[in-house]
Amino acid sequence: MKSMYIGSGxxxxxxxxxxxxxxxxxxxxxxxxxxxxxxxxASPLDACRTGAILEDRFLLxxxxxxxxxxxxxxxxxxxxxxxxxxxxxxxxxxxxxxxxKSMWFEDIVNIxxxxxxxxxxxxxxxxxxxxxxxxxELNEITLIFVPVYTYxxxxxxxxxxxxxxxxxxxxxxxxxxxxxIKKRGKIFQQIKDYYGK
Numbered sequence: 001m002k003s004m005y006i007g008s009g010x011x012x013x014x015x016x017x018x019x020x021x022x023x024x025x026x027x028x029x030x031x032x033x034x035x036x037x038x039x040x041x042a043s044p045l046d047a048c049r050t051g052a053i054l055e056d057r058f059l060l061x062x063x064x065x066x067x068x069x070x071x072x073x074x075x076x077x078x079x080x081x082x083x084x085x086x087x088x089x090x091x092x093x094x095x096x097x098x099x100x101k102s103m104w105f106e107d108i109v110n111i112x113x114x115x116x117x118x119x120x121x122x123x124x125x126x127x128x129x130x131x132x133x134x135x136x137e138l139n140e141i142t143l144i145f146v147p148v149y150t151y152x153x154x155x156x157x158x159x160x161x162x163x164x165x166x167x168x169x170x171x172x173x174x175x176x177x178x179x180x181i182k183k184r185g186k187i188f189q190q191i192k193d194y195y196g197k
Contacts, residue, residue: 001031001032001033001195002033002035003029003030003031003032003033003034003035004030004031004079004188004191004192004195005030005079005080005081005192006026006030006079006080006081006131006185006188007081007082007083008082008083008128008129008131008132008135009083009128010026011124011127011128011130011131011181012124012127012128013025013026014026014181014184014185014188015127015180015181015184027188030188030191031191031195040052041053046151047102047148047151049151049153050102050148050151050153050156051101051102051148053153053156053157054100054102054146054148054156054159054161055068055085055100056068057156057157057159057160057161058086058100058144058146058161059086060161061161061163062086062098063088065088065089065090066086066087066088066089066098067086067087067089068085068086069083069084069085070083070084070086070087070089070094070097071083071084072084072094072132072135072136073135074134074135075137076134076182077182077185077186077189078189078192079185079188079189079192080131080134080135080181080185081135082131082132082135082136084097084098084099084132084136084141085097085098085099085100086098086100094136094138096138096140096141096142097132097136097138097141097142098141098142098143098144099125099128099129099132099141099142099143099144099171100144100146101122101125101143101144101145101146102145102146102147102148103145103146103147103148104147104148105147105148105149108145108147108167111145111167113167113168113169114169115169115170115171115172118143118169118171125143126171126174126177127177127181129141129143129171130171130173130174130177130178130181131178131181133171133173133178134178134181134182138173139172139173140170140171140172140173141170141171142168142169142170142171143168143169143170143171144166144167144168144169145166145167145169146161146165146166147165
């Protein structure tokens, strides 16, 4: 079944307690046979819609060899697949990746550009990136926070994002976390192997 995958956005659900509604909702979606479709740009949620718009605006700041929403499936455990916000492709090979997060400007000033801060205050982002590193086989991914100043679409659709606005943090592979993700994903891999082929 096409629904039998764990994406990077599912990692928070995967790592939740196995008897929680959060984890069980992943299992339900996984076995449903239905692939959820998200149209963030049409979302009634301001934060989701603005984030999608700012991703498009951020892409304009990158060289031409960066591609948005680049998918990779793990060679080791094909139940895991991820979407990289921006992938640098050179001669057909994935060279690096960027994960972009938008955040209200008053909150972004509190971000510390170090790994321990991300692990403590933004654990879900950290774990999400570890799944991306596992799938992509990269050694690091750059996490970038971009500030949101307004939820007015007409303003955001024409916004020019400046380098000085961004907070960049390099996230290295954390084999301990990757092993935890793989361990939690093992039963999903077994279900996929049994029913999904």
